[in-house]
Amino acid sequence: MKSYSNVMIRVVYIWILYIVYKYCLDTFVFGTSFTAKLIFISMFIVAYIFDLLDFTEQKFRIRHIIYFFVIDAFFAGMFYSLVRTVGMFITFGILFLAQISLKWIIQQFVVKRYKVVIYGQTKNNSQIIRSLIANIQYEYVGFISNAKIEESQYLGTIEDLERIIKENNIDKIIITIDELDEYELDTLINFKVNGIDMITYKEFNEQIEQKIDITYIDKKWLLESMGFEILHNTTQQKIKRLSDIIFSVVLLIVTFPIILITGIIIKMSSKGPVFFRQKRLGLKNMEFEIIKFRSMKIHDQNEFSKYADENDPRVTRFGKFIRKTRIDELPQLICILKGDMSFVGPRPEWNELCYGYMKNIPYYNLRHLIKPGVTGWAQVMYPYGISTEDAYRKLEYDLYYMKHQDVMMDLKIIFRTIKIVIFAKGM
Template sequence: MSFKIIPNQAEGVSFEDISILRRMEKPFKSKKEALKQDIIYLYCPDEAVSEVEAIAVNYEFTIVINRYDIDNFSKKVICHFKSAALGKQQRNFLVSATECGAWVEPLVSYLDERLKYTEVSLLHSSYFLHQKAFSILSQKRTQLVKRFLDVTSSLAILIVTLPISLLAALAIKLESKGPLFFLQKRTGQYNKEFKVIKFRSMCNDAEKDGAQWADENDIRVTKVGHFIRKTRIDEIPQLINVLKGEMSIVGPRPEREIFITELEKVIPYYRFRHAVKPGVTGLAQVSYPYGASVEDAVWKHKYDIHYIKHHSSFLDLKILLLTVKTVIFGMGR
């Protein structure tokens, strides 16, 4: 990642001749072309520059910040961040860029589509205050279709996997003492708690010392538990939660309230994930490797917010197919 930070030059820029550039207009043929540019131009208040620098160090494209001496807007990506804090002349510059063929949009929206996750550290309340931008929240038809697919696919998967479930149940009971199923309170849609159902994969007294983050190589996991976790067999009973309407096939993974209380202190808008039903699988699970730390939770939240904003039946199908791939190769969680 490289930065080219130009001091605020808005006062020295003349906008009188900028209309001449309209004759040289060469707009992008599609959004796809705009998302592949090696350089994007960002305009933000000087005090916001450090926020962008902090999250962009690993980007594979260059961000040029607050350069107001551009003399040709043809095929340029112009992004803005906290534009309400810019001066009138600076905002006029952005309007002129739009008129002259540049691709202009908020930085968060541009990064959202280019990176396929949401930079949650750059979010502010206005991002969430346009419910119509979240079809999964605002369109009843979308919700009904998702529920129909949840019920039909859950029933189908439960029937197809019945032999596997019976073998898993037998193996669990033969290996260790304790209940067959593991029931644990998780926080679901609208912050309502419910009991998630899973095949038990840990020893019976796994949390005798209190709640703990699950670790990839957790010593509390039994031999059978390690296998059914790796293959996601332990998740099959959660389809009962789906049939009960407590979960969806695809959505943010449900978390425990004790951890949510801690995570929301350091992760912006963490509880927004509860605007939708939690899922048996999700975009974070197929996009990010197994993790059990606050940093991992931040990354998974980036994918969860992206999923809620860009939900579609096609995206759900894509996540399901990626889940199958994840199970086959034993990756993620």
């Protein structure tokens, strides 16, 4: 429902801004041409990539104003090079003010805020509180615990729940403790019947954190969980495969000059082959050979860690650049054409690491039920991993992707990847 609300707000937001844009062009320039419409559409595609069209999660920050200004200035300059009239800058100046003003108004007066309390005092509370504070839709009020605690955010025990709800106009209760006694269950159910929304920590992770906590997974959960359309919907699988083929062919053609120049520089700047090849585990635990541009010096793998960190001495100077910009990933388009990989999916891991993860991380094998991807939900949501613990955390995001995958989610991941590349956050 939250996603639907966000889409509707975006539609209204863009429609209002287009009216402003069209009026300004008609007044200060020469009218709304096809080129003007194309620039408007392009501008909002870029805004979407930079998460500027999100209204129900991120709070309005100073950096958003800077992003709006840079994007508008860029497109104003582009349009000015075509029509050579100062009216373009007036138009985009008014549009810039309309964008930031309208977004602020929407987030202040349109987006519904839910007042939330936490029931229970566990190690998960701090993570929940951080997420609630960062999310514009939620206002954290405090926590309830039957063990009386001397803390400013402690509100009382379950006996005080009715008073707490009335005094603070509570909309939602997040239950962090796994086991409730009969009195607690009856009390909480009574409030749920009367309209108070209640979610468990497991549901919180999936709804707000957008990951699936592995500690709550068991065989019964796997049988009863809804979703996972990507595993059995053959039509969806065929559409995904067709789009992989089309986009990989197009990208190979478009990026061929970059691929050629990159190969020449690697060959000239360091000894060794142009391409790096390594066995990875893919669909149904089948091994395949991944192809990337070589970004490291030739070395004895037994003398170094299996993980590469940010200041790894093995990485060449040019290698740092192609890793940051993800140019080193371009040869994987061949893996996509061969059918070993997809554009979006769990990141394929080195087979030697995978076999270790399977022994130490429960349900790690689940990520191999779908094709691995060049980019994925874990890659855009979690930093580069250099440990088993990181692999554990990434699996939580991979499972969320597998459960909720659809075309729109794939596009969201691709746009976020573009943003990471633009800011050179890749590793």
